[in-house]
Amino acid sequence: MISHAAPTRRPIHPPPVDASPFPYHPGSLLSASDLSLEDVSHLLVRATALENQDPLVRDRILAKRRVALLFYESSTRTRTSFELAAKGLGADTTLVSSLSSSIEKGESLKDTGLTLRALGAEAIILRHNSSGAPWLLEAETRLPVLNAGDGMHEHPTQALLDLRTILAHLKPGTHTVSAETLAGVTVTIVGDILHSRVARSNMLLLPRLGARVLLCGPRELLPELAAKAGPGIAIERDFDAALRQSQAVMMLRIQAERLAGLQLDLEQYKAAFQLTGPRLAAQAPTAIVLHPGPIIRGLEITAGVADGPQSVILEQVKNGVAIRMAVVERALTATGTGGRA
Amino acid sequence: MTALVIRGGHLIDPAAGVDGLKDILLKDGRVAEIAAPGKLKQANGAEVLDATGLMVAPGLIDMHVHLREPGQGYKETIASGTAAAAAGGFTAVAAMPNTVPVNDSAEITRWMLAPERGAAIRVFPIAAATRGSKGEAINDYAALKSAGAVAVTDDGHPILKDNIMRETLAAAARVGLTVIQHAEDTRLTQGASMNLGPMSFKLGLRGMPAEAESGMVERDIRLVTELRDARAHLHVAHTSTAAALAAVRQARRSGLRVTCEVAPHHFLLTDEHVGFYDTHYKMNPPLRSAADRDAMIEGILDGVVDAIATDHAPHAVHEKEVEFENAPNGITGLETALGLSLRWLHKEWKMPLGRVLSLLSAQPAALLGLKGRGTLTVGSFADVVVFDPKAEWTYRARETKSKSRNTPFDGWAMQGKVRWTISEGKVAYTGKVS
Numbered sequence: 001m002i003s004h005a006a007p008t009r010r011p012i013h014p015p016p017v018d019a020s021p022f023p024y025h026p027g028s029l030l031s032a033s034d035l036s037l038e039d040v041s042h043l044l045v046r047a048t049a050l051e052n053q054d055p056l057v058r059d060r061i062l063a064k065r066r067v068a069l070l071f072y073e074s075s076t077r078t079r080t081s082f083e084l085a086a087k088g089l090g091a092d093t094t095l096v097s098s099l100s101s102s103i104e105k106g107e108s109l110k111d112t113g114l115t116l117r118a119l120g121a122e123a124i125i126l127r128h129n130s131s132g133a134p135w136l137l138e139a140e141t142r143l144p145v146l147n148a149g150d151g152m153h154e155h156p157t158q159a160l161l162d163l164r165t166i167l168a169h170l171k172p173g174t175h176t177v178s179a180e181t182l183a184g185v186t187v188t189i190v191g192d193i194l195h196s197r198v199a200r201s202n203m204l205l206l207p208r209l210g211a212r213v214l215l216c217g218p219r220e221l222l223p224e225l226a227a228k229a230g231p232g233i234a235i236e237r238d239f240d241a242a243l244r245q246s247q248a249v250m251m252l253r254i255q256a257e258r259l260a261g262l263q264l265d266l267e268q269y270k271a272a273f274q275l276t277g278p279r280l281a282a283q284a285p286t287a288i289v290l291h292p293g294p295i296i297r298g299l300e301i302t303a304g305v306a307d308g309p310q311s312v313i314l315e316q317v318k319n320g321v322a323i324r325m326a327v328v329e330r331a332l333t334a335t336g337t338g339g340r341a
Numbered sequence: 342m343t344a345l346v347i348r349g350g351h352l353i354d355p356a357a358g359v360d361g362l363k364d365i366l367l368k369d370g371r372v373a374e375i376a377a378p379g380k381l382k383q384a385n386g387a388e389v390l391d392a393t394g395l396m397v398a399p400g401l402i403d404m405h406v407h408l409r410e411p412g413q414g415y416k417e418t419i420a421s422g423t424a425a426a427a428a429g430g431f432t433a434v435a436a437m438p439n440t441v442p443v444n445d446s447a448e449i450t451r452w453m454l455a456p457e458r459g460a461a462i463r464v465f466p467i468a469a470a471t472r473g474s475k476g477e478a479i480n481d482y483a484a485l486k487s488a489g490a491v492a493v494t495d496d497g498h499p500i501l502k503d504n505i506m507r508e509t510l511a512a513a514a515r516v517g518l519t520v521i522q523h524a525e526d527t528r529l530t531q532g533a534s535m536n537l538g539p540m541s542f543k544l545g546l547r548g549m550p551a552e553a554e555s556g557m558v559e560r561d562i563r564l565v566t567e568l569r570d571a572r573a574h575l576h577v578a579h580t581s582t583a584a585a586l587a588a589v590r591q592a593r594r595s596g597l598r599v600t601c602e603v604a605p606h607h608f609l610l611t612d613e614h615v616g617f618y619d620t621h622y623k624m625n626p627p628l629r630s631a632a633d634r635d636a637m638i639e640g641i642l643d644g645v646v647d648a649i650a651t652d653h654a655p656h657a658v659h660e661k662e663v664e665f666e667n668a669p670n671g672i673t674g675l676e677t678a679l680g681l682s683l684r685w686l687h688k689e690w691k692m693p694l695g696r697v698l699s700l701l702s703a704q705p706a707a708l709l710g711l712k713g714r715g716t717l718t719v720g721s722f723a724d725v726v727v728f729d730p731k732a733e734w735t736y737r738a739r740e741t742k743s744k745s746r747n748t749p750f751d752g753w754a755m756q757g758k759v760r761w762t763i764s765e766g767k768v769a770y771t772g773k774v775s
Contacts, residue, residue, distance in 0.1 A: 110662055130664035131545035132618030140662070151666070153545030200545060228539040260532050260547070 027123065027144030027334035029327055030134045032156040032201040037208065041176035043160060044167070046326035047319075048175070050089070058325075059090035065332050067091045068121035070112065070137075071148075072098040072128045077293055077317055078148050078157075082125050085324035091332070094121070109133060113141040123331040126150070144331040152195045152258060157327055158292050159201035161319040163209070165312050166248050168319075169288045182211035188242045189215055190273055191252035191300050193222040195259070198292040199252060200229070207232025216242045217273060220262055221254070239273050243283035250290040251275050251301045270299065277304045288312045343766060344368045346384045350392025350727060354399055355695040356703035356716035365397060367723035370765040375719060390768075392727050395760055398698050399717050400432025400462070400724035401679060404705040405496075405521075405578055405602060405650035407671065408434070408464065411452065412441025417655040417744045420459035422675070425653075425743035427762040427770035429675040432724035433463040433706075433714060434653075437496045438474065445469035445480050447488035454489050462764040463724070465491040465709060470509045470520065474498045479508055482516045491709045494521035496578060497625070499557060501527065507564045510573040519574045519600075519708060524557035524585060525549070525626065534666045536612040536627040544618065546665065549627055555584035562592045562599055569597065576708060577601035579652050581626035583636035590645045600708055601640075602650040605674060605681045608637040610749065620661045620668035621749045624654065641700065642692055648705040651678045655745030673748045677736055679728070680755025688756055694730065723766035732758035 024030065035043070050058060067086045071079055079095070086093045096116065098104065103112060109128070116124055123144040126134050131151030138145040149155040167174045170185055187206055193199045193215050206213050207230060214236045215226055227235045236242040243249060254264065275289065289301075289311045297303045306313060345367040352363035352375070364381045366374040374383055403426065409417040419436075426434050436453060438444035444453065450466045458464070468490035472478040476495060485493065493513050499522060500506040506522075513520045530549040535541050537548025558577055565575045580586055580601045592599035606624065611631045615622045622628055640646040654671025661668050682701065686692040706715025713721040738751035762770035 108659070108663060128664070130666045132665045135617045136662070136664060151545050152547075194542075197545060200543070223542065225539050225542050229543055 024138060025142060025144045025334075027331035028138055028146070029156050029331070030138065030145060030147045031154050032159045032204040034156070037177055037179065040160070040163070040205070043323065043326045043330065044164060044177065045175055046329060047164060047322040050325040050329065051322040055088065058088060061089045061329060062086070062332055063090035065091045065122055066120045067093050067123050067125065067328060067332070068116045069093060069095045069125045070116065070127070071095065072103065072133075073149070075127055075148070077320060078127060081317070081320040082146070082148060082324050082328070085321050086328050088321070088325055089329060091328065109136055110140040113137045113143075117141050117143055123328070144334070146327060146331055149197050151197065153197050154201045154204075155197040155292075156201050157320070157324055158198050159205040160327070161316055161323040162202055162250065162290060162292070163205060164319045164323055165290060165316045166288070168315070169312060170247055177209050179208065180210045182206060182209040185210070185247050186212045186214055186245045187248045187250060188236070188246040189213060189250045189252065190239065190242070190275070191217050191221065192254045193217050193226055193252070195221070195255040196252050202250065203229050203233055214242045214245065218269065220264065240279065240283050243279070243287070246284055246287050248288050248290060249275065249284060250292070252292070253294060253296050253300060266299070273300065275301045275305050277302060277308065280305055280310060290316055292316070344373070344384075344387035345723070345763065345766060346381060346387045346389045347392050347397055347725065347727060348389050349378060350395045350397035352397045352717065353695055353698060354717045355699040356399070357718050359717075360695060363397070365717065365725075367725070367763065367766045371723050372717050372719050372721050375717070390727065390761055392760070394729070395727050396694075396730045397725060397727050399702040399715050400726050400762060400764065401430045401701045402433045402705040402711065402715055403431050403651050403653065403675060403678065404435045404648055404709055405604075406434045406436055406653040406675065407439065407655065408436045409655060410440060410458065411449065415744070416657055418458075419453060419464060420461070421742065421744045422653070422655070423461040423464060425673070425675045425741060427461045427764065428742045428759065428772070429677070430679045430726040430728060430759045430762055431462060431675060432726065432762060432764045432769070433465060433711065434675070435465045435467050435491060435709060437467055438469040438494065439497045443469050443474045445472055445474065447484045450485060450488040450490050461769045462762070465489070465711065467492045467494055467496075467521065469493065470495045470500060470513075471505065476500045476502060476505055479505070479512055482512050482518055486516050486518055490518070491711065492519040492521050492576070494523065494578065496521065496523045499523050499525050499527060503560065503564065506561060507567065510564055510568050510575065511571055514568065514571040514573040517710070519576050521576045521578050522557070522561055523578045524554045524561065526553045526557045529553040529556075534623060534627075535615055536629045538612055538630055540612040540615060544615065551582040551584055551629065551633065554582045554626055555588060558585040558588045562588055562597065565592070565597050565599055566595070572598060574598040574600070579604045579607065579626055579650065580637070580640075580646070581607045581629050581633060583633050586636055586640045586645065590640075593645065600647040601645070602648040602705075603637045603641060603646045604650060604652045605678055606672060606749065608634065608641060609681060609685060610634065614749065618665040619749070620663070620665055621672060621747055623665060623668050623670055624652065624672050625670035638690060641686060642690060646700070647708060649678060649682060649700045650705065651675055655743050656747050657745060661747050671747070673741065673743050673745055675743065676741060677748065677750045677753070677755065679757055679759065680734070680736060681750065681753070683730065684754060684756035723763060725761070725763040726759060727761040727763070728757050728759045730757050732756070734758055
């Protein structure tokens with residue numbers, strides 16, 4: 001006789017899977033969770049040192065080393081700052097983008113990566129529209145791979161530059177970080193969390209430094225299960241309530257290209273989640289305002305806030321070059337078996 | 342004609358209630374005689390297989406495989422797929438119709454069954470339910486059945502329209518065929534490549550909600566309820582969610598002819614195993630939550646699950662070496678089903694051996710109406726698997742007989758090693774002595 005609700009026996013579980021299917025190249029940066037706090041500290045210190053170094057001395061660090069930028073999606077900030085960062089260290093860079101290469105003819109990511117390696121690339125900076133593509137590229141080429149944004153998944157250098165920006169304002173003078181560095185700090189990330197790789201990388205990085213991350217947005221763009229993505233993450237759907245608790249607020253663009261048929265009432269969205277001058281003044285008059293860009297003025301953020309005194313958006317861009325110099329330097333100089341924390 | 346004696350083995354035939362030391366004589370493709378050890382009367386001159394210390398059981402039957410022919414011989418052929426099946430202890434497989442072209446005609450069904458295909462064991466084609474598996478026009482089931490089809494399905498392209506599914510169930514019932522449904526409301530799974538849950542959020546992949554499966558099962562059960570008098574038989578393919586299994590359980594309690602199968606990967610793995618975008622863990626239905634996986638185990642142990650089926654779905658290496666979202670769904674499974682079932686269901690979760698074997702032979706035979714298979718009584722087909730139930734071994738994908746090696750079970754520990762697979766009296770596979 002079969003009972004309707006069978007009693008649950010506790011099965012002994014099959015062997016668990018390894019956290020990582022292969023040892024990473026120690027110079028790779030695929031996920032914000034790859035970095036230990038020591039790694040993060042090292043990168044922050046190097047970013048500052050490289051930024052302050054004489055450019056004529058700095059460009060001997062990676063003189064004539066070859067770095068390929070492989071971009072399957074359009075990009076202004078990330079591509080340019082990675083390129084300037086690599087060149088600032090003296091490396092030769094080459095850009096391969098999906099619209100002007102054999103990728104258009106159907107060449108696979110594996111073959112493109114192997115071709116770049118054969119051409120002498122010593123590291124590949126990858127921007128890709130599919131989540132997880134950097135893992136595939138690393139597995140196939142075994143080169144240091146820097147994830148410059150993969151689908152809806154991660155954008156680890158963005159999290160690092162956001163961290164550098166947050167530290168500069170909220171914890172000035174901080175050089176190295178620990179699990180308490182951001183204790184007592186609340187960072188609210190607002191908008192299209194579901195499709196955002198920036199949000200995911202920040203959610204993996206900031207709580208490890210003691211920050212509380214509040215996620216804010218409508219259900220369609222912020223599913224409940226986002227709160228389960230890691231410790232130190234909570235959902236607050238009332239934007240004003242979230243703002244009141246925040247020392248930093250990170251606004252995100254609605255990623256129209258990833259909505260996949262999802263219909264949104266933009267007027268309703270703006271009423272609930274647009275960061276306006278009056279709202280900011282009333283709820284968070286001292287918080288800094290971040291945005292990974294590109295910003296859509298008049299949608300998630302008003303022009304007045306984007307250009308206003310609390311905005312640190314252009315500082316983020318500037319920090320991007322410094323952080324990426326440190327990350328590219330690490331990619332081409334890392335030794336040992338490190339990589340994953 | 343050829344005669345073969347399997348001597349000294351332990352015959353286990355759950356359908357016939359046999360569980361003891363027996364000698365067995367196979368002659369002209371059938372079981373000719375079964376007797377206590379040394380007591381066969383007609384064995385003179387027959388070739389002898391010494392099965393001392395081994396189990397002798399009805400050959401395994403996999404009611405859900407993709408043999409890729411016609412049209413995709415680079416992934417698998419009927420010859421290579423059935424060779425892998427034989428190595429896994431299978432003597433019969435039911436081949437899904439999502440070939441190129443789709444098997445929606447008596448002509449293609451007969452082509453698959455032709456001796457030129459070089460099948461090592463019996464192939465039973467399952468024909469497409471609708472023309473081209475497009476879900477619009479019902480095929481001629483009587484013609485398909487007489488050509489050899491044993492069931493109908495649009496596997497991979499679930500029949501979404503209520504009226505077409507109703508018509509399919511009614512028409513199949515009229516000719517005595519089972520309708521197998523890959524239950525997925527594809528309107529809820531657009532662009533998705535894994536289970537919807539914390540893991541899909543973490544990986545930034547679009548997820549398939551469990552409701553896409555269970556909702557379709559519930560809809561199909563409603564249609565079977567309406568067709569109760571026609572005795573329509575719905576079989577739910579590769580059940581993967583607790584909710585879908587609960588719906589099947591409920592339907593059975595209501596006396597409906599609703600059956601289901603579960604694949605080894607769905608009773609062993611979860612969406613956590615996707616890890617870092619390993620495409621060997623990508624299939625449809627996807628690996629689900631731990632709660633769903635546990636429900637599959639429960640369902641197997643308590644009997645609501647009618648069969649274990651592998652959903653053997655070979656793909657070439659280059660097809661799986663791509664971005665997770667772009668990789669095709671499916672894994673191979675014919676060579677690992679017995680080893681995993683014995684290792685986990687029998688050894689770990691204490692399911693009696695006879696019941697495990699029944700899920701892999703007698704029960705799928707009954708579901709597909711394969712007369713004289715799934716049991717070893719005098720007169721039944723001489724489809725036999727002889728295996729060492731105690732042997733522990735490690736599966737190596739590179740040694741596969743399949744053309745493809747897209748399996749998540751490479752390097753996994755297996756229990757129970759096949760010594761011989763005998764298909765209609767002929768040895769189709771001989772395993773190494775361990």
